[in-house]
Amino acid sequence: MAQIHSPLPGTFYRSSAPDKPPFKADGDAVAAGDVIGLIEVMKSFHEVKSEIAGKNIRFECDNEEPVMAGMVLAQVD
Amino acid sequence: MLKKLLVANRGEIAVRVIRAAQDLGIATVAVYSDADRDALHVQIADEAANIGPPAAKKSYLNVANILKAAADTGCDAVHPGYGFLAENADFADACAGAGLAFVGPSGDAIRTMGDKVAARSAAHAAGVPVVPGSLGRIGSIDEARHILIDTGFPVMIKAAAGGGGRGIRIANDLAEFEAAFPQAAAEALAAFGDGGLYMEKVIAKARHIEVQVLGDGRDAVHCFERECSLQRRRQKVWEEAPSRALSPRIRDELCASAVRLTRAVGYSGAGTIEYLYDDEADRFYFIEMNTRIQVEHPVTEMITGIDLVAEMLRIAGGEPLRLRQSDIIPRGHAIEVRLNAEDPSRDFAPFPGTVSALRVPGGPGVRFESMLYAGYTVPPFYDSLLAKLVVHAETREAAITRLVRALSETRIEGLRTTKPLFLALAKDDAVKANAVHTRWLEGWLATHSSRLVPELEP
Structure with a gap:
C-alpha cells in the first residue's frame, strides 16, 4: 500500500469541472504521472499527478475539501 | 446614519x-x-x-x-x-x-449593469460612446454581416451573459466569424445557460481608463479618472490617478459621459465606469460599469482627499451627496501597486504561508492598505492580494521615486511577493514615459520575468 500526498495547501477537486466525471473513480488503477485531482491555491489551479503506480485507488479526501501540503489525498495498493 | x-x-x-x-x-x-x-x-x-x-x-x-x-x-x-x-x-x-x-446600488441597477448587453445599450442611450459593434444581441449571421461592414476586423464575439474575460472569441475575417459564431452560441448556452451573443471591434492598442463616480439615486458626481493599463491576464497590477495620457478636453468629455450614465441609471453609491482609450484616434469607448468599490479606489482618494468608503456609508444611510462637482479638485499624482503572494519569477505561482516578520513603509505620501501582521498565516483558499502600497506626490515622476523608496522600505518576510516586479517596472523607460497599453505588460514579462527573483527571508 502507498499514499499520494498533496503537493500544496489549498482546496482539493476530484474533477476538472463540476459537471465533469472525476479524474479517478474509487477502485481505478493509477499509473505514474496520472492526474488524480486538482488543488486550487489562491484562485489558481494545479494538477496533482501521482508519482507512483498502483491498483484500487481509495480517496481519503473529499471533493472541495481544504487540504494542507503533505496531507494524504489517496491510497493505492 | x-x-x-x-x-x-x-x-x-x-x-x-x-x-x-x-x-x-x-x-x-x-x-x-x-x-x-x-x-x-x-x-x-x-x-x-x-x-x-x-x-x-x-x-x-x-x-x-x-x-x-x-x-x-x-x-x-x-x-x-x-x-x-x-x-x-x-x-x-x-x-x-x-x-x-x-x-451599494439597488439590485436592479446591479442587474442592468451586470448584463453586458443591457449596460452597452444604457451607455449608448446616455450618449456614451461604446466600442463599435452590435448595439444589442445579434439576431442572426445576416445581421452580423451588416454590422461587420462598419466595424471591420478583427472583432470579438462575446457572450451576453459572460464576464471577467470568459466566453470571448476573436474572428480575423468573415470566414472565421461564420465558423466561430455558432460555436460561440453553443458554448455560451452551455456555460451560462444563455446563448445570446454580441460583438465588439478589437481595439488593438488601448489604455484602460476608468472614472470613479458617486451617486445618491438622484444626482451624481465624478472623482476624475484612473489609468490601469498595466495588466496581467486582464488583472490590474499597477494603477494611477490621474491619467497622464488624456488631454484636458478628453478628460472633461470622459468624466461628463460617466456622470450622464450614472444619472441615467439612477445609481446610488460608489461605482466605476470603465473605458478603453485609443491614443492614436484620441477616442474613448465604454466597456462596462463596476457597481462596487474597486481595489484601486485609494489612488482617487489620494488625489481628491475624499474617503470614498465613508461616502458610500453616508449615502447608504440615506444622506444626499455632500459633494458638489466644484468641490472635487484633483491634486498631484497617486500610484498604487498590488503586492500579491505570488512569485513573479515562476509565472506568478501562488505562495501562501506565514509572515515571519513585517516592516511597513511610512513617511509622507505613503499609505499601506493591508491585513498583514507579523506571525499571520496567509490561507491558501482566497485571493493572493496581501497589501496595496499607495503613494502620492506632486508629480508622476515624484510619485514613482516615492514608490521605489516605499517599496525598498517594505519587507514581508517568509513569503514571496510581487515586490520585485514593481521595483523593475518603476525603473523601466516605457513605464516612466507612460508609453504603455493593456497588453504591454505581458510582452514585457516574456523577456523580463526570469529576472524578478524575490528575496526570500529565512
Missing part, C-alpha cells in the same frame, strides 16, 4: 471598510470562515461572527449564513466590499428584504 454595519468580506478590503465605519462612529461586525479565525478584520471589528467552512461557497458566498449573522448581531446595514457577493443583485435584494441597508 447607519448604526451597526456587517462587513461581508475578508482581507484588506474588510479592514478598509471597518476602519471607515469606525471613523464615522458606526459599530462593526466582521464575518469569518474557519480559515480566518486569526484574521486582522476579525481582531479590529467590534464583534465577529463565524459564517462557515473555509470554502468561499460555504462562507463568504453563503447568503443565508451572512443574513443570519446580521440578524443575530442586530446590524442595520451590510457592506459587501469587492468580489464575493459585491455584484450579486439577488444578495442586494435579499439584504433589502431583510430590512438591511445594502451599501
